[in-house]
Amino acid sequence: MTTDSVPDDEKARFWGEAVSRTLVPVEVVPLADRPFEGRLVSHRLGYLRVSTLEADAMRVTRTAALIARSPQAEAQVGVAVQVSGRAVLAQDGRRAQVPAGSLVLYDAARPYTLDYPEHFSTHLLQLPCRLLGAAEHDIRQVAGTTVTSAEAFGAVLLPFLDTLAACAHSCRASVGDRLAGSVTDLLSTLVAQLTGAAATDPHARDGHLVQRVREHIDHHLGDPELSPETITGAHHISVRYLHRLFEGEGVTVSRLIQQRRLEACARDLARHGRTSPTVSAVAQRWGFVNPAHFSRAFRAAYGVPPRTWRALRTTEAADGPLARSVPVDPRPRMVEQVAAFPRQHSQPIYQST
Structure with missing residues (x-):
């Protein structure tokens, strides 16, 4: 200028x-x-x-x-x-x-x-x-x-x-x-x-930046545009540097976004009330714009479709309070519950609503 x-x-x-x-x-x-x-x-x-x-x-x-x-x-x-x-x-x-x-x-x-x-x-x-x-x-x-x-x-x-x-x-x-x-x-x-x-350890600086990125992801889960590109724009770093920061985290940035969204959806689906939101409303709230993609991703992570998860958690609610945290991949436990679930309830679970 x-x-x-x-x-x-x-x-x-x-x-x-x-x-x-x-x-x-x-x-x-x-x-x-x-x-x-x-x-x-x-x-x-x-x-x-x-x-x-x-x-x-x-x-x-x-x-x-x-x-x-x-x-x-x-x-x-x-x-x-x-x-x-x-x-x-x-x-x-x-x-x-x-x-x-x-x-x-x-x-x-x-x-x-x-x-x-x-x-x-x-x-x-x-x-x-x-x-x-x-x-x-x-x-x-x-x-x-x-x-x-x-x-x-x-x-x-x-x-x-x-x-x-x-x-x-x-x-x-x-x-x-x-x-x-x-x-x-x-x-x-x-x-x-x-x-x-x-002097400050450079690794400590990188760890602090990773924590800031994780907080940014949690605060913007509902934004369907959330991606490595938008994250790097908000933190003034390149996509390559972002991926390098997460090399020691055991998860890629894109995978972390999806995991956190699925955990948020699982928690919402496990809540109970007179006006529980529909599965599609929960998915949209947490950044999933494609219902089919959401259903596939949820089943891959939790072993059952979203509606089955909701029904099983409703059944569990009668036995005690729900866990505060949602496991990332509870498939073995869920498969047992699906097998033991009364046959007469299976039709309403999978039927479109």
């Missing part, structure tokens, strides 16, 4: 909206005594956003009011790599001078101000705070800390981030996922170095 073709009297407003829409909602005040000029390029590498800003002098403010307007937004941690010009970051009572060739960390979940007193160029990298695996007080402690190339770790980190921002546009999705993981590991190490804490 660039202000080149924007009328002079609209440039500042356009730029503020572009930055807020691409990064996080902020207030932007130009400081130059001429029509504002700015250029913003932004890319996604998995869950990592990499942006490059080149613009005239300005002040960027992230206020408490702007943060409160989007309470559901995930907390982000940012790294600003100053390419040219200089910046001043104020956050949590600290004021960090950021000369060209250095970087500064900031917490987008809390108010801050970034002053650019002259024409500048900077790389901004943002990722979810949770993936750093650092405690909130550790992130708060390092926010507003400047790191230069004169420091051992800075001498490694700064050239890497600068090169990453320059080539982000050419990275394939699978490569972008791995690079995002590498950046997270490096920043986690930086936070650990600055706070004296132990």
Whole structure:
């Protein structure tokens, strides 16, 4: 995005909206005594956003009011790599001078101000705070800390981030996922170095992401569009990376979605009441749009058709409370129950309703 073709009297407003829409909602005040000029390029590498800003002098403010307007937004941690010009970051009572060739960390979940007193160029990298695996007080402690190339770790980190921002546009999705993981590991190490804490284990980060995916699946079971593709879109990772995350889970993502849907259907079918929903209504409620497919999948998992399951659970209800959890594959037990079920009841069970 660039202000080149924007009328002079609209440039500042356009730029503020572009930055807020691409990064996080902020207030932007130009400081130059001429029509504002700015250029913003932004890319996604998995869950990592990499942006490059080149613009005239300005002040960027992230206020408490702007943060409160989007309470559901995930907390982000940012790294600003100053390419040219200089910046001043104020956050949590600290004021960090950021000369060209250095970087500064900031917490987008809390108010801050970034002053650019002259024409500048900077790389901004943002990722979810949770993936750093650092405690909130550790992130708060390092926010507003400047790191230069004169420091051992800075001498490694700064050239890497600068090169990453320059080539982000050419990275394939699978490569972008791995690079995002590498950046997270490096920043986690930086936070650990600055706070004296132990660096986060990358496996712990992946495990946390797997848990987030599982929670996402459970919250969207009723959406018939739920799929690996929609999951990766929500978490800003590639399908390949998603499948790699689940390699050690003993189940594919698609299979997990179907299992969780079938378990939800089995629980609903086992409930009793005067207005019990039909089998087709239960299937649709949990994301099955094809009744025939649902019936086949249910029988494959539970050994009997949905209507038989409902009838058997109705019979069991007289003997005591139903189990809270539904087994994934109770076929041996169900086959015994079907064999023992009174013959005179078999016709109504299988008959269409």
